[in-house]
Amino acid sequence: MSKTIDREFLKALPKCEHHMHLEGALSPALLFQLAAQNNITLPQDDECYANAETLSTRYKGFTSLDDFLGYYYMGMSVLIQSSDFEALAWDYFQHASADGVQHAEVFFDPQAHMSRGVSYKTVLSGFTAASERAETELGMTSMLTTCFLRHLPPKDCLDVFESDDVQASYEAGAVKAIGLDSSELPFPPDMFRDLYARAKAQGLRLTAHAGEEGPSSYISTALDTLHVDRIDHGIRLAEDPELMAKIAARGTLLTVCPLSNVVLRCVDRVEQVPIRKFLDAGVKFSINSDDPAYFGGYILDNYVAVQHAFALSVGDWETICKAAIEGSWCGEERKKEMLAVLDKVVKQ
Numbered sequence: 416m417s418k419t420i421d422r423e424f425l426k427a428l429p430k431c432e433h434h435m436h437l438e439g440a441l442s443p444a445l446l447f448q449l450a451a452q453n454n455i456t457l458p459q460d461d462e463c464y465a466n467a468e469t470l471s472t473r474y475k476g477f478t479s480l481d482d483f484l485g486y487y488y489m490g491m492s493v494l495i496q497s498s499d500f501e502a503l504a505w506d507y508f509q510h511a512s513a514d515g516v517q518h519a520e521v522f523f524d525p526q527a528h529m530s531r532g533v534s535y536k537t538v539l540s541g542f543t544a545a546s547e548r549a550e551t552e553l554g555m556t557s558m559l560t561t562c563f564l565r566h567l568p569p570k571d572c573l574d575v576f577e578s579d580d581v582q583a584s585y586e587a588g589a590v591k592a593i594g595l596d597s598s599e600l601p602f603p604p605d606m607f608r609d610l611y612a613r614a615k616a617q618g619l620r621l622t623a624h625a626g627e628e629g630p631s632s633y634i635s636t637a638l639d640t641l642h643v644d645r646i647d648h649g650i651r652l653a654e655d656p657e658l659m660a661k662i663a664a665r666g667t668l669l670t671v672c673p674l675s676n677v678v679l680r681c682v683d684r685v686e687q688v689p690i691r692k693f694l695d696a697g698v699k700f701s702i703n704s705d706d707p708a709y710f711g712g713y714i715l716d717n718y719v720a721v722q723h724a725f726a727l728s729v730g731d732w733e734t735i736c737k738a739a740i741e742g743s744w745c746g747e748e749r750k751k752e753m754l755a756v757l758d759k760v761v762k763q
């Protein structure tokens with residue numbers, strides 16, 4: 416008899432999350448709590464900020480990536496103290512662990528805090544404290560990635576990358592990768608080639624959002640001019656079969672975020688995310704939550720939505736989880752541990 420693939424089975428799968436923005440874990444409840452604690456006045460002219468409920472309702476009606484980003488950056492204004500960043504990340508790690516995440520590689524946006532006068536050290540110390548706590552109390556490993564904001568001038572990104580505190584965090588190994596996020600159009604990846612060349616020379620891992628709202632040509636440019644190891648989102652790859660074959664042959668991992676794609680109207684339904692196409696073409700991908708507090712679900716909700724849309728087999732889930740584990744930037748020993756858990760779950 417074939418195994419039923421229900422929420423319990425999907426929860427038991429050892430998960431690696433590669434695409435989530437820590438700032439995107441800011442729930443309306445925590446947002447209002449921190450605003451009160453830090454004496455932050457939220458926009459008076461937007462009635463959505465009346466209370467947590469009206470804000471949650473607004474989150475159900477995003478019309479595009481940029482519409483969401485307006486709320487995402489406004490939400491960050493309540494994050495002031497190191498303990499705020501720690502509370503935010505700890506909230507995420509607890510949710511992720513409950514969903515079966517074993518290893519998380521998470522993004523944060525230094526420029527969005529430094530431009531408000533919050534120091535990089537404040538942000539990093541809070542996130543690092545939460546990540547250490549997650550390892551001790553939840554047995555969950557994690558890695559931090561500094562994302563650069565592509566709607567800002569490349570020179571601004573390079574200046575922040577080269578600033579003393581940011582460099583010190585790379586040198587200390589507290590941050591091991593860079594990424595590129597925010598409004599995708601009209602900011603093609605090659606605008607940031609100097610930044611990526613510097614990061615590569617320093618031995619950092621490289622990833623970039625590409626092919627979320629932007630065309631598949633942004634994916635090839637990210638690969639060819641930024642020399643990224645990974646592509647974040649990448650769903651529009653399915654529009655270019657030749658590039659899809661190339662990415663499959665290279666083994667480049669895409670970090671796909673199905674619920675995000677629906678909420679931000681990149682697709683109408685999860686069924687339109689090219690999960691089946693990627694599996695059939697041998698394109699490696701992981702499934703992720705992106706901004707869970709804004710998009711109505713953490714990683715397990717994304718797994719469940721994919722199962723509901725595609726009726727995948729146990730073998731398909733083994734393929735997805737194996738690609739996620741093997742495509743992680745943790746050590747080989749950690750990967751072996753997770754692969755052993757995966758083997759047990761799929762054979763049960």
Ligand SMILES: Nc1ncnc2[nH]cnc12
Pocket residue numbers: 436439480487596597598599624627675705706
């Ligand atoms: N989905 C997304 N795309 C681009 N930038 C982001 N920052 C947070 N979430 C993002």
Ligand SMILES: [Zn+2]
Pocket residue numbers: 434436596624647705
């Ligand atoms: Zn993202």
